[in-house]
Amino acid sequence: MKLGLRGQVRKVWAPRGVAVSQAVPIGWKYTHVAVALDPMTGRLWWAWQANMKGEERARIWGAWTEEPDIDGWVWDGASGHTGEDMQAVEAPQVGQPPYAPEPDPVERFFRELRRVLEGRVYETLQAQQEALEPILRAWQADPDRVRQLCGWTWIRDALEALPANSQIA
Numbered sequence: 001m002k003l004g005l006r007g008q009v010r011k012v013w014a015p016r017g018v019a020v021s022q023a024v025p026i027g028w029k030y031t032h033v034a035v036a037l038d039p040m041t042g043r044l045w046w047a048w049q050a051n052m053k054g055e056e057r058a059r060i061w062g063a064w065t066e067e068p069d070i071d072g073w074v075w076d077g078a079s080g081h082t083g084e085d086m087q088a089v090e091a092p093q094v095g096q097p098p099y100a101p102e103p104d105p106v107e108r109f110f111r112e113l114r115r116v117l118e119g120r121v122y123e124t125l126q127a128q129q130e131a132l133e134p135i136l137r138a139w140q141a142d143p144d145r146v147r148q149l150c151g152w153t154w155i156r157d158a159l160e161a162l163p164a165n166s167q168i169a
Contacts, residue, residue, distance in 0.1 A: 001110045002052075003117070003128055004030035012119065031125050033132065034060050039105055039151035040159060042143025046136050048129065054085035065091045075104070094158045105150035109139075112149065 014020045032052055036045045045067075047060045075081050078098050096103055116135055122128035139146060 001033050001035065001113060002030050003033060003125065003132070029125055031129065033136075035106055035109060035136075036061070036064055037106060037109060037146055037150055039147060039155045042145070042147035042151070044136070044140045044143075044146050046140075054083035057081075058085035058089055061086065061089045061091075065089055075106075094155075094162065103154075105152065105155055108150055109146070 012020055032049045034047050034049050034057065037043065045064050047063075049056050049060055075094075075096065113132065113135065117128065117132060120131070122131065
């Protein structure tokens with residue numbers, strides 16, 4: 001998920017007839033948070049990454065595949081996931097079409113994160129990261145909540161059907 005100082009305006013409640021104004025920061029600085037979640041167990045992993053380039057992503061995802069209980073990945077066919085560096089990461093994959101975020105469980109999780117972050121002004125990217133980290137830790141500490149949000153039946157069935165070291169696309 002891309003985080004930046006380019007602000008987003010969200011709808012807010014206000015009494016009838018009261019004009020609402022929201023501060024919207026203008027800037028072009030960004031950072032990214034990589035998130036992996038397990039719809040089966042509700043476990044959640046996250047890491048900050050400087051950019052969306054393949055080698056940076058592969059470094060993080062490669063470290064996560066060292067976890068003993070990761071059985072496979074569900075990810076979309078976005079260009080950052082299909083590059084040479086990412087394909088070298090050894091893990092079974094359930095592939096999805098690119099530009100179809102609706103069935104992607106992590107996109108649903110990102111919607112929840114955006115709901116908390118948007119509509120607020122952060123002076124720096126560091127301040128935004130510091131605001132997001134306790135939220136990520138709270139999700140990490142509540143696997144039932146993660147499983148309820150992202151553990152759709154079809155995803156659980158697809159992950160259970162994965163043989164070791166294979167790809168479903």
